[in-house]
Amino acid sequence: NVIIVTPGHPGPDRKSLPPALTAPYLAALAAPYADALAICDLGVAPFDFNVPTPEVAMFTTTMAQFDQVYAIAKVLKERGSCIIFGGPHATLAYDFDPRIKEIADCVVLGEGERAVPAALTDYLNGNLQSTYSMPVDSLDGVPFSRLDLLDSRKYSSTTVVIGTRGCANNCTYCSIKDMYGQKYLKRPVDEVIAEIEYQTSRPGLGWLDRKLVEFWDDNPACDLDWFHELLEKLIPMKKWWLSQMCLNIADNPETVKLMRASGCKGIFVGIESVSEATLKSQKKETINSIDNYTRQAETLLKNRINIIGAMMYGFDQDTEESLFVQTPEILEKIGITLLQSHVVTPYPHSDYYRLLDKENRLITKETKYYNGYTIVHKPKHIHPAVLQKEFIKSRKKFYSLPSILKRMLKHHWSKIPEFLFWNAMFYKPNYESIQGVDIRQWLKKLEGA
Incomplete structure (x- = not known):
């Protein structure tokens, strides 16, 4: 049992x-x-x-x-x-x-x-x-996930599959390499397709679970030959799909064409920052370029691919100007569909955690606060209480009616109902319901930090 x-x-x-x-x-x-x-x-x-x-x-x-x-x-x-x-x-x-x-x-x-x-x-x-501790060097023949053990009525959708593991990039803040090592594994494409066919035909599924596939991958586009083969085999299945990858995928016209043809509804991209200094400090300056954000976003949106942008707040290079003035302006300008924002969270295994501990800049070591939404360290240029308050405000501002209308104008007219639906799902985040944390009490602690 x-x-x-x-x-x-x-x-x-x-x-x-x-x-x-x-x-x-x-x-x-x-x-x-x-x-x-x-x-x-x-x-x-x-x-x-x-x-x-x-x-x-x-x-x-x-x-x-x-x-x-x-x-x-x-x-x-x-x-x-x-x-x-x-x-x-x-x-x-x-x-x-x-x-x-x-x-x-x-x-x-x-x-x-x-x-x-x-x-x-x-x-x-x-x-x-x-x-x-038994690392693997292949995903060939892995079993199909037991999604049938979940109550599909309790989720927005449940058809989730894995195609790859790991990422070829080496961003400083990311813990993927610490979990898996610096490697990139791919399942045989035919096995991925077979699992999609199986999972979307489970008895009792609703329409969306049969139609929408979400890839639980860090970056399935690291190997474009593998990725293109997957997309070509997805086309006749007439599914919709979502995944995570880098924004610079927009620089490959053939890939974007295949993504659209195979039913891509959106991609989760790590924008992370609008500061060149921050991107460089995190070894992401060769992947993300602020000068290219607008052009890359326009390419994806023109091809009716939604963009879920991830931003991080609280790097040592960040300032109030870069985070809370420049960031919302650029996000509205490029027109991303949704925002997933998090605060920088130094995990105990990391060099950054050890540096902050040595410099006495950790506010707490209590694990429940290391959730990506509560500030646990003292950034160099922003008081932690200010950062926490403005972080919450920035999310609310992004989903305000003026911001929604500005971003909506960047989307193809046929995608506007979908754009509004997605924003309606996320527009009212309840930051007071973060599991195990009373954010108001935490703010009082930060004010004295």
Whole structure:
């Protein structure tokens, strides 16, 4: 009897997002070793302690959500469950957060394709080890995720698949390379297509789940030959799809043409900053160019591809002028469809965290605040309380009616209903509902920092 617990997304948009793929994927890896298998997504429902105690409880979690996961794991361990941890926090903070070793019978460090079957085999043989670190060098033949274990009614959509893992870029702030190493893995295209066919034909799906596919990839366009093959095979399927990639994909006309023809509805792009100094400090100046933002966005929008732009606030090179005057002006000018904004979050494994700790610029080390929405450090040029307040205001300004109207004019007339629908889904972020954090109390602490 195995249960897989995932904490869901901590931020204000969590009800508008698809499920994280991690738990359904882990379920597929665990299925051959389980008589009964279930998923608990804490983002859509609380843990039910009235169900029979699972023999094995597997938890995946990020740093900010570990308090929530730890509390559940502690109860289940007292009831006799074997506790297995994995995911970003267990991997990157294994030597930093003593609670991981305290509560877990076993920790999977890094990738799970080989480690999860090995751990469950050893458990069944009475020989479970304390840690498993088993990197993979291929995604050939990976199992189809157990999306059928999710209640599709509780998500905006549920058809999520993986095509690639990793990213060829080396941005300073990114933790992908720390999780997986500096590598880029690709599934055989035919296996990706087969899973899309399977997942979109599951019994009981609604229309959107059969039509829309979301790729749980960091950057599927790193290998354009592979990406083009995928797009060409998607065309006759007549699906819609979303994924994450770099804005400079717009510089390849053949790729953009294939993206449009294959049903791309939008891409999530890391714009990150409108400051050249910030981009250079994060080793992103060769990927992003402020001078090219408008042209690249126009190319994608002209081809009816929506842009979900990601911005980060609180780098040491940032100023109030660059963040809260120049940034909204440029975002409106280029006309991105949606905004996903986060604050810089220094994770314990990183050189940046160690630097901030050495310079006494960390405001707290309490894990629940490391969620991407609450300021946990003192930037060089902006007071943290000012940054927190203006960060919230900037999001509200982006989804204000004047901003929506300005950005709408950049979109093809046929896409305006879709543009308005997407903005309606995200226009009212509730920053006071970030999991485990009272933002008003946190602001009081920041004012004294």
